[in-house]
Amino acid sequence: MKKLVTIALTGTVLAGGVFADIPLVQAAGNGPDYQGHETINTSILHTYSEMVDFLKKQEKKQSNMELEVIGETVKGRDIHLVKYMQNPANPTILYITQQHGDEALTTEGSLDFIKQLGTGKSKGLLDEVNILIIPMYNADGAMGDVNYELENYAASGDRHLTRLNAKGIDLNRDHDAKTQPETQALHNNVLEKYDIDYMIDLHHQGAQWVKDGKYVSGAIFPSHPDHTDPEVLQGSKQLGAVVYDAIEPKGWGHLANYAGKGSAYDNGISVYGLAHDYDISTLLLEIRGTADNANDFEVLGQKSNGYLTKQAVIAMDATARAIADGTINEKEISFWDDLPVQEERPY
Ligand SMILES: [Zn+2]
Numbered sequence: 001m002k003k004l005v006t007i008a009l010t011g012t013v014l015a016g017g018v019f020a021d022i023p024l025v026q027a028a029g030n031g032p033d034y035q036g037h038e039t040i041n042t043s044i045l046h047t048y049s050e051m052v053d054f055l056k057k058q059e060k061k062q063s064n065m066e067l068e069v070i071g072e073t074v075k076g077r078d079i080h081l082v083k084y085m086q087n088p089a090n091p092t093i094l095y096i097t098q099q100h101g102d103e104a105l106t107t108e109g110s111l112d113f114i115k116q117l118g119t120g121k122s123k124g125l126l127d128e129v130n131i132l133i134i135p136m137y138n139a140d141g142a143m144g145d146v147n148y149e150l151e152n153y154a155a156s157g158d159r160h161l162t163r164l165n166a167k168g169i170d171l172n173r174d175h176d177a178k179t180q181p182e183t184q185a186l187h188n189n190v191l192e193k194y195d196i197d198y199m200i201d202l203h204h205q206g207a208q209w210v211k212d213g214k215y216v217s218g219a220i221f222p223s224h225p226d227h228t229d230p231e232v233l234q235g236s237k238q239l240g241a242v243v244y245d246a247i248e249p250k251g252w253g254h255l256a257n258y259a260g261k262g263s264a265y266d267n268g269i270s271v272y273g274l275a276h277d278y279d280i281s282t283l284l285l286e287i288r289g290t291a292d293n294a295n296d297f298e299v300l301g302q303k304s305n306g307y308l309t310k311q312a313v314i315a316m317d318a319t320a321r322a323i324a325d326g327t328i329n330e331k332e333i334s335f336w337d338d339l340p341v342q343e344e345r346p347y
Helices: 002-019 048-061 105-117 181-191 230-247 270-278 302-324
Strands: 065-072 078-084 092-097 130-134 198-205 209-211 218-222 255-257 281-288
Touching: 048 065, 048 078, 048 105, 065 181, 078 181, 092 105, 092 302, 105 130, 105 198, 105 302, 130 181, 181 270, 198 230, 198 270, 198 302, 209 255, 218 230, 230 255, 230 270, 230 281, 230 302, 270 281, 281 302
Parallel strands: 092 130, 092 198, 198 281, 218 255
Antiparallel strands: 065 078, 078 130, 218 281
16 A cells, blocks of 8 residues: 555646646545645654653653653553542543544644643743543553554554554453553543543544534534433533534534434443443544554644644644633533534535
């Protein structure tokens, strides 16, 4: 497949004007597709050890930040919890990134957000809200260090990124059974330990989803109405409202309702299980396109990385602020009834 990509690009250059009218970049405002049209390289993403170095440096710089190891992955990588907990009486939000190892810009966004929390831009924020962040939760999948072969993956670079953990288990289906060390670390040392009010689980979805005929920048999804306390569900939908209002007005912002793909109830999925088991107001945020995959339609070219990473930062920043100043409690949730469910654009 790599060869085909090279030939196609070379062909374009050699043929000059012949292909000039064929747009390789689709969907203005929504970023270019991959579809074999560009090289994507995993070397531009933080490796696990680069991330840990970054976190340790930030901990030294930021007096409010505390770095805690909550457990280990299957392959023995420390799982880190970034804690900003000034006052336990304040409301608390948890952000989890990269439960699926190939969904990497969620982690890139969380590192930008962590950096921002140490600057004047976030002045006063941490006096009013507690923030917990687990970046690169599935570190083994993120590093492609797994007990199975990764064949025909799209990205170049010295590693592949893959969805499942090292044993081939989907961590985001394991929150009920809790069979994996990653899941046990999260539940025993974070969810059982802290009084968490809100949670955003940051993911990526395939690149093929559209709303109103345009590729989405992402999709949002609240907890399940039949398995969630009504007040918790209200908070879940308000969390989604904050994200929607912060993202949608951006030139590139185009959010859909994820429902339809994820509506079947499964307590092993964090957006459902954590709301049900811990009364946490949860939100699933699915950002467009994965960083690597064996399916081309899942992958999005790295030219979109800038705004997609920003989308993750904005979602985290806006929700932390709305919880800190209490404006989240005034958010209307009726927009959910009108938010179109995304549709799949066939390749
Ligand atoms: Zn995912």
